[in-house]
Amino acid sequence: MKAHDGMYIDGDWRPAVGPDTIAVVNPADEQVIGQVPAGTAEDVDAAVRAARAALPGWAATPPAERAARIAALRDVLAARREEIAETVTAELGSPLGFSQMVHAGVPIAVAGSYAELAASYSFEEKTGNSTVLLEPVGVVGAITPWNYPLHQIVAKVAPALAAGCTVVLKPAEDTPLTAQLFAEAVHEAGVPAGVFNLVTGLGPVAGQALAEHEGVDLVSFTGSTAVGRQIGATAGAAVKRVALELGGKSANVILPSADLAKAVNVGVANVMSNSGQTCSAWTRMLVHRDQYDEAVALAATAAAKYVAGDPHNQASRLGPVVNAKQHSRVRGYIAKGIEEGARVVAGGPDSPHERGYYVTPTVFADVTPSMTIAQEEIFGPVLSILPYEDEDDALRIANGTVYGLAGAVWAADAEEAVAFARRMDTGQVDINGGRFNPLAPFGGYKQSGVGRELGTHGLAEYLQTKSLQF
Ligand code: NAD
Numbered sequence: 088m089k090a091h092d093g094m095y096i097d098g099d100w101r102p103a104v105g106p107d108t109i110a111v112v113n114p115a116d117e118q119v120i121g122q123v124p125a126g127t128a129e130d131v132d133a134a135v136r137a138a139r140a141a142l143p144g145w146a147a148t149p150p151a152e153r154a155a156r157i158a159a160l161r162d163v164l165a166a167r168r169e170e171i172a173e174t175v176t177a178e179l180g181s182p183l184g185f186s187q188m189v190h191a192g193v194p195i196a197v198a199g200s201y202a203e204l205a206a207s208y209s210f211e212e213k214t215g216n217s218t219v220l221l222e223p224v225g226v227v228g229a230i231t232p233w234n235y236p237l238h239q240i241v242a243k244v245a246p247a248l249a250a251g252c253t254v255v256l257k258p259a260e261d262t263p264l265t266a267q268l269f270a271e272a273v274h275e276a277g278v279p280a281g282v283f284n285l286v287t288g289l290g291p292v293a294g295q296a297l298a299e300h301e302g303v304d305l306v307s308f309t310g311s312t313a314v315g316r317q318i319g320a321t322a323g324a325a326v327k328r329v330a331l332e333l334g335g336k337s338a339n340v341i342l343p344s345a346d347l348a349k350a351v352n353v354g355v356a357n358v359m360s361n362s363g364q365t366c367s368a369w370t371r372m373l374v375h376r377d378q379y380d381e382a383v384a385l386a387a388t389a390a391a392k393y394v395a396g397d398p399h400n401q402a403s404r405l406g407p408v409v410n411a412k413q414h415s416r417v418r419g420y421i422a423k424g425i426e427e428g429a430r431v432v433a434g435g436p437d438s439p440h441e442r443g444y445y446v447t448p449t450v451f452a453d454v455t456p457s458m459t460i461a462q463e464e465i466f467g468p469v470l471s472i473l474p475y476e477d478e479d480d481a482l483r484i485a486n487g488t489v490y491g492l493a494g495a496v497w498a499a500d501a502e503e504a505v506a507f508a509r510r511m512d513t514g515q516v517d518i519n520g521g522r523f524n525p526l527a528p529f530g531g532y533k534q535s536g537v538g539r540e541l542g543t544h545g546l547a548e549y550l551q552t553k554s555l556q557f
Contacts, residue, residue, distance in 0.1 A: 088174040088264050090121035094130050094287065095270035097137035098280025104129040109260050109287065114180035114407040114444045115398055123263040126288030128296035131255065134284035135302040138226045138253040141281025146223045146251040154205035157248055159276035161198035164241075164269075168195065171268060175236060178262045180406035180444070181361055182398045189361075194241035196525045197541065204546055205249035220553040223251035224328055225304030227549065228297040230290075230318070231266075232310045233259035233409055234364040234466075239332075240269050242529075242540045243307045244283060250549035255284045255303070257294045259310075261409050263287040290314065304328065305549065309366075312464075312489075312534050319537065330538030330548050332366070332530060334464040335492030338485035339369035340507060342478070343378065345497035345519075351382050353520050354495070355389040355470060359448050362395075362408050363417075363468035367493035367515065367529075371454075371461055372472045373481050379474040383432055383452040386472060390433035393448040393468065396440070407444040408467055414444035417467030424451050424460040429471070456484045464490070478507065486512045491532030495520070514539075 090111065093100040103124035111121040124130075145153070164171065171194075172186035181190060212219040227247045231239040240256060247254050258266035270285040286293050290310075298306050298318045308318045309332035322329035339357070341350040357369050374382040396403035408414050421436040434449030446467050454461050454471040461471050475481040485494065491513040498504040501518050508516040512532045528544035530536050538548050 088170060088268050090123050090264055091267050092122070092124060094124060094126060094134065095267070095274070095283075095285040096130075096134045097284065098274065101133070103127070109263065109289070111178055111261075111264055112410065113177050114409055116443055120177055121264055123267065123287045126257070126286040126293040128292070130286050130288070131257070131293055131296040131300060134255040134286050135226060135228075135297070135300050137281040137284050138255050139302050141279060142223075142226060142253045145253055145279065145282045148251070150205050150208065150210060150249075153249060153251065154202050156276055156278050157198060157205055157245055158202035160245075160272055160278065161195055161202055163272040163275045164191070164195050164198055167268070167272060171237060171265070174264050174268055175262070176398045176406075178264050179233060179236060179409055180398055182403050182406050184401065185360065190235065190237055193235070193523070193525065194237045197238065197241050198245050200525050200542065201245035201249045201546070204543065208249070208543070208546060216557050218555045218557070220555065221550040222553055224549050224551050225252060226302055227252045227254045228300065228303040228306045229254055229256045230294050230297065230306070230308045230310065231256065231258050233261040234361065234366070236262035236265040237269060239309050240266060242545065243309075246540075246546045247307075247549045248278070248282065249546055252305070252549050253282045255286060255297060257286050257288060257297050260287075260289055298322070301325065305330070307548070308332070315536065330540075331536040332538070332540060333534060333536040334490060335366045335368070335531065335535050336371060336462065336464055336488045336490045337367060337369045337493040337495075337513065338371045338373055338511070339495040340373045340481050340485055340497070341375070341378070341382065342496065342498040342503060342507065343375045344499035344503060347378055347382060348385055349520070350497035351385040352389050355386050355393075355450070357495070358470045359390065359393045359405055359468045362405055362446065364408060364466050369493070369495050370465065370470060371484075372470060373475050373484055374472060376474045376476055379472070383472055386450050386470065387432040390448045390450045390470070395445045395447065405448060405468060408446055409444070411444060413466065414438075414446065417446050417465055417469065420460055420463070420465045420467070421449050421469060424454070424458065424469075424471070427458045427460070429454045429458060429460060434468075456487050462488055482507070482510050489534040492535035493517075
């Protein structure tokens with residue numbers, strides 16, 4: 088994918104107002120693979136104006152026609168699947184097979200789900216003597232991170248378009264090429280000019296200008312809790328809607344009746360996938376005291392199989408982390424875990440390769456709930472295993488962080504696991520390894536966020552109600 092040197096605004100690639108650019112770096116070999124413009128407040132303003140001008144026409148477009156455009160977008164993404172996978176691998180570093188299956192596959196499924204929902208959803212309800220109209224919120228400012236670069240864009244743009252909103256996207260600075268490819272796909276799908284706009288740029292410049300712009304009606308943000316808190320405050324002061332998908336520190340609770348080997352192996356795979364850069368990863372494994380040593384040995388063996396290497400090599404089960412900053416941050420957390428007394432049973436802080444931002448998959452045993460590695464989001468291939476005494480203790484540990492994004496429970500029968508899951512303060516729980524469902528609401532309890540993405544709940548974020556009384 089060749090980088091565009093402009094912004095996609097009002098249906099066209101336009102030169103950026105300022106001269107600055109952002110270098111895109113391949114984290115596997117640290118080579119610069121492209122340059123994209125670093126947008127300014129003026130670029131953001133032009134994009135918001137285009138989105139505002141396109142709003143009345145798109146909002147009035149019949150849902151069936153909006154659905155047809157989203158279906159066309161899904162088809163373009165499907166036709167360009169290989170290119171998407173190659174682009175994500177080039178700028179994020181994930182193994183190519185994972186990029187094909189997940190980074191390309193999931194957004195295609197999500198776009199498809201919104202093509203169907205836009206066509207079938209009832210944008211009008213009756214209650215008593217009222218008719219309730221579900222109308223688009225307006226212009227959406229979407230700000231996305233780099234870890235699932237296309238998924239996070241589609242999880243915002245597809246429901247926004249389905250609802251009749253128009254969008255300005257500011258993607259992460261590490262993965263702008265995937266966002267440019269998405270803009271090309273929107274264009275190819277025949278979405279009218281101005282309905283979707285892209286401004287690449289730095290978070291504190293272009294991102295902040297978008298979040299603060301008075302022409303934006305809803306800010307939908309996915310990223311760190313620190314930036315989310317700031318965006319929430321800005322939106323609150325302007326009495327503007329906001330959706331926040333933030334960090335996590337999810338618990339994988341293995342009850343004594345569970346198939347221990349399966350639960351541990353799936354748990355390790357969950358943490359290592361995407362080099363641990365998954366906000367919903369189960370980074371804390373909770374095991375009963377009596378099974379603890381066995382679980383630790385199983386996890387260490389499983390983690391050793393995750394060989395980090397060239398994402399184009401089929402033997403690599405793990406790529407690098409996204410950039411130099413994350414590389415030192417993640418290894419800093421590993422050093423902190425050792426310093427606070429946790430026991431390394433696999434991996435450690437040393438990089439497995441001289442070149443590229445690789446981290447050795449790491450497993451810690453003897454982790455206590457108050458340790459930094461058990462409380463803070465690491466966002467790397469690092470698993471902490473904590474022992475518990477009984478179910479109440481497991482629940483206290485599982486719920487004992489500021490986050491509440493996801494989790495897992497394993498038990499001999501689903502009912503036992505569900506009873507435990509009901510007591511967890513978290514937005515998503517996988518029961519005995521339940522599969523990802525693109526229609527299930529995704530979002531956080533506590534400091535993991537506000538609002539939900541995906542399915543009908545995700546669509547509702549982009550709608551506001553008007554009641555007519557008869
Ligand atoms: P980040 O918060 O630094 O950046 C996210 C986005 O916000 C980027 O586009 C960035 O340019 C922009 N941004 C940065 N500063 C800004 C500002 N002052 N104003 C407006 N925009 C700004 O996060 P990151 O490092 O890109 O992503 C990693 C974090 O995202 C992790 O904490 C992870 O848990 C979280 N995350 C959450 C979810 C979820 O669905 N809950 C999904 C993916 C990532």
